[in-house]
Amino acid sequence: MSAPKRKLKVATTSLAGCFGCHMSLLDIDERILKLLELVELDRSPLTDIKHCGPCDLGLVEGGLCNAENVHVLREFRKQCKVLVAVGACAINGGLPAQRNHLDVRECLTSVYRTVPNDPELPLPLDHVHPINDVVRIDYSLPGCPPPADALWQFLTDFIAGRTPSLGHGLIHYD
Amino acid sequence: MQAVDVKGLLERHRHDPTRLVQMLREVQAAEGWISPTRITELAGALGLPRARVEGVAGFYAFFATTPVGAYRVLFSDNITDRMLGSVALRERLCAKLGVGPGEVRADARVSVAVTSCTGLCDQGPALLVNGHAIGRLTDARIDLIARCIEAQAPVEAWPPELFRIDDVIHRKDLILSSSLRPGEALRAAFARGADATLEELLRSGLRGRGGAGFTTGEKWRAAKLAPGPTRFVVCNADEGEPGTFKDRVLLSRYLDLVLDGMTVCGFAIGAQKGFIYLRGEYLFLQAPIEAALAARRKAHLLGRDVLGHRGFDFEVELHLGAGSYVCGEESALIESLEGKRGIPRSRPPYPVTHGYLGQPTVVNNVETLVAAALVTVNGGAWFAKHGTAKSPGTRVHSVSGDCARPGVYEFPMGLTVQELLDACGAKNAQAVQVSGPSGTLLGPAEFRRKLAFEDVATAGAFTIFGETRDLLDVSVNFAHFFAHESCGFCTPCRVGTTLLKKSIDAIAAERGTRRDVKVALRLAVLMRDTSHCALGHTACAHFLALHEKFKPTIDRRLSSLEFLPTFDLDEALAPAREVTGRDDGQAHLEDT
Numbered sequence: 001m002s003a004p005k006r007k008l009k010v011a012t013t014s015l016a017g018c019f020g021c022h023m024s025l026l027d028i029d030e031r032i033l034k035l036l037e038l039v040e041l042d043r044s045p046l047t048d049i050k051h052c053g054p055c056d057l058g059l060v061e062g063g064l065c066n067a068e069n070v071h072v073l074r075e076f077r078k079q080c081k082v083l084v085a086v087g088a089c090a091i092n093g094g095l096p097a098q099r100n101h102l103d104v105r106e107c108l109t110s111v112y113r114t115v116p117n118d119p120e121l122p123l124p125l126d127h128v129h130p131i132n133d134v135v136r137i138d139y140s141l142p143g144c145p146p147p148a149d150a151l152w153q154f155l156t157d158f159i160a161g162r163t164p165s166l167g168h169g170l171i172h173y174d
Numbered sequence: 175m176q177a178v179d180v181k182g183l184l185e186r187h188r189h190d191p192t193r194l195v196q197m198l199r200e201v202q203a204a205e206g207w208i209s210p211t212r213i214t215e216l217a218g219a220l221g222l223p224r225a226r227v228e229g230v231a232g233f234y235a236f237f238a239t240t241p242v243g244a245y246r247v248l249f250s251d252n253i254t255d256r257m258l259g260s261v262a263l264r265e266r267l268c269a270k271l272g273v274g275p276g277e278v279r280a281d282a283r284v285s286v287a288v289t290s291c292t293g294l295c296d297q298g299p300a301l302l303v304n305g306h307a308i309g310r311l312t313d314a315r316i317d318l319i320a321r322c323i324e325a326q327a328p329v330e331a332w333p334p335e336l337f338r339i340d341d342v343i344h345r346k347d348l349i350l351s352s353s354l355r356p357g358e359a360l361r362a363a364f365a366r367g368a369d370a371t372l373e374e375l376l377r378s379g380l381r382g383r384g385g386a387g388f389t390t391g392e393k394w395r396a397a398k399l400a401p402g403p404t405r406f407v408v409c410n411a412d413e414g415e416p417g418t419f420k421d422r423v424l425l426s427r428y429l430d431l432v433l434d435g436m437t438v439c440g441f442a443i444g445a446q447k448g449f450i451y452l453r454g455e456y457l458f459l460q461a462p463i464e465a466a467l468a469a470r471r472k473a474h475l476l477g478r479d480v481l482g483h484r485g486f487d488f489e490v491e492l493h494l495g496a497g498s499y500v501c502g503e504e505s506a507l508i509e510s511l512e513g514k515r516g517i518p519r520s521r522p523p524y525p526v527t528h529g530y531l532g533q534p535t536v537v538n539n540v541e542t543l544v545a546a547a548l549v550t551v552n553g554g555a556w557f558a559k560h561g562t563a564k565s566p567g568t569r570v571h572s573v574s575g576d577c578a579r580p581g582v583y584e585f586p587m588g589l590t591v592q593e594l595l596d597a598c599g600a601k602n603a604q605a606v607q608v609s610g611p612s613g614t615l616l617g618p619a620e621f622r623r624k625l626a627f628e629d630v631a632t633a634g635a636f637t638i639f640g641e642t643r644d645l646l647d648v649s650v651n652f653a654h655f656f657a658h659e660s661c662g663f664c665t666p667c668r669v670g671t672t673l674l675k676k677s678i679d680a681i682a683a684e685r686g687t688r689r690d691v692k693v694a695l696r697l698a699v700l701m702r703d704t705s706h707c708a709l710g711h712t713a714c715a716h717f718l719a720l721h722e723k724f725k726p727t728i729d730r731r732l733s734s735l736e737f738l739p740t741f742d743l744d745e746a747l748a749p750a751r752e753v754t755g756r757d758d759g760q761a762h763l764e765d766t
Contacts, residue, residue: 123750136737
């Protein structure tokens with residue numbers, strides 16, 4: 001029996017991240033052409049699609065620093081069969097979590113003379129959280145950012161139906 | 175608080191960097207904290223990098239690198255303290271003094287926080303005020319403490335009754351009924367000679383009482399045979415395992431036997447120097463130990479040509495710890511003795527060949543040294559007659575928790591759990607934690623098991639949980655303990671203990687799911703298999719055992735959902751709602 005011909009649907013997003021993980025994905029260079037033969041991108045900064053449809057795989061960069069991040073993450077969890085925490089911020093909160101030592105009220109009041117209260121602006125959470133604090137996560141892809149080769153290895157494993165495994169040179173180096 | 179005379183301090187400690195922990199202790203005691211200025215001064219004077227001194231100051235729990243209250247109250251936070259009502263007592267003191275938990279009062283007079291077990295489990299709940307231990311806390315005693323603090327009375331002038339520490343001994347055997355006179359073991363060793371003394375110890379089959387059970391005679395022989403210009407004997411009196419306090423009793427009642435054991439070891443292996451590494455929580459033993467050392471020097475039991483034995487010089491120096499569980503591990507203890515952070519070394523090489531200052535070093539538990547002194551006088555065959563074939567001799571147990579008579583019990587090795595429960599008047603025990611949080615959790619089905627190295631190995635702690643206790647609360651307490659005490663050196667333990675704490679907290683708060691338990695178990699196994707030292711290997715044992723033996727305890731707190739956020743999302747937006755004044759739909763988050 002041959003593997004299904006259907007292209008896999010993939011969505012990506014950056015929550016409280018720096019897009020560095022997305023840049024690392026682009027760093028797979030010409031292999032992106034090969035990737036696009038195998039997958040179809042749904043919601044992603046690369047497609048500018050605003051909402052996520054049903055997907056096989058969701059890649060989430062960044063942690064949770066505000067209410068909007070929570071909504072986006074929940075949409076991804078709802079729509080994606082498999083959800084991956086990509087990079088240090090998604091896995092542990094990363095750099096944005098440095099503010100966890102500060103009181104968010106003081107942060108806001110010391111930055112703004114009058115704290116903006118437009119309902120369009122997402123409210124910050126009191127602490128920055130890793131995404132697995134709020135939804136179930138299937139895989140974690142560590143690194144800041146994960147190297148392009150690690151992303152490539154993960155994606156090719158996943159597409160081929162193998163349990164993704166990074167192994168030597170991609171996750172441990174000793 | 176009085177400014178410390180840094181010059182005098184350095185002179186008293188001979189500008190010796192190995193005494194850094196001791197120097198910092200004095201700065202902390204005099205000034206109430208260790209300021210950046212003091213760190214810079216000490217680093218400069220000792221020729222150490224500033225980061226090294228700051229690293230040491232930051233490592234030990236009793237060193238404060240930011241100001242704490244002039245009265246620093248630290249409640250012992252062992253599970254036994256909690257079972258005796260320490261949480262309510264802490265809240266009472268905080269309310270009386272108008273200070274939040276973990277905070278310094280605005281006038282800087284007082285701060286109230288928690289610390290790991292202070293070794294007063296048989297007379298808890300307990301606390302430390304500026305390092306001085308107070309046990310048997312009640313509402314009345316808490317109120318008295320609050321009054322003393324508000325009156326700004328120096329701790330030394332508080333009612334002495336507050337500081338009374340009892341040596342509660344319920345059963346004596348070989349060790350606790352010993353009537354050996356100071357120096358008697360030493361005379362026996364001199365009469366026998368160094369080699370024959372070692373032979374007797376080997377014949378006794380004595381195994382280390384610190385928990386690991388290594389044959390003491392083998393350890394001494396290895397140190398004796400190891401090449402090196404000098405050797406050391408270290409008495410491990412760090413007794414940091416929550417629930418253990420028998421070394422406290424041995425040190426206060428049988429100190430000469432301990433010192434005899436150390437000196438005999440020095441004679442047998444050819445060492446001239448010994449150290450007692452006393453846990454900082456036992457500050458009240460400092461003066462008695464110093465006095466005993468002075469008396470022994472006077473009686474020629476220490477010093478040059480001990481008891482007139484030509485060519486055998488032996489000196490003992492007291493070092494105090496500063497609040498670190500991991501320093502009970504022998505190589506971490508040696509690091510601490512050398513004035514460093516208490517981070518366990520990579521072993522091998524073991525301390526018997528590369529110990530203190532890289533020299534052959536015997537590190538023995540207090541009780542081991544006492545037993546060695548007895549063997550020296552009475553012979554190895556006498557000792558081996560007691561206990562079991564694989565675990566000769568007796569064991570001093572620290573019994574606490576839900577029983578009629580908490581305290582110290584000495585029994586021959588091989589006693590069953592049930593026999594000890596009967597001896598201390600524990601009815602309806604649902605579980606016993608043997609050998610502390612790093613040890614073994616036993617349910618009634620296992621109460622026939624024997625307390626001996628070949629069955630349930632123990633370092634002496636025996637903590638009883640009656641049928642009304644919720645064992646998940648025990649696991650929560652232990653998880654917090656390990657997360658606090660991890661030295662931070664290796665990732666599996668540093669990160670793992672904190673993740674495990676968060677998982678168990680979430681389960682306890684009824685925010686956990688089956689999946690959380692699965693993840694926590696996987697994490698626990700990872701910690702057990704990949705951590706650097708025994709702390710990490712055993713830091714998850716309590717949860718694995720709870721899951722294996724008391725699974726419903728965990729299951730009944732699980733939420734039925736597949737996944738729940740680990741924190742209250744809407745609550746997490748509350749501070750931002752407050753400063754923006756918003757309360758619209760977008761300013762809230764649902765839990766699922």
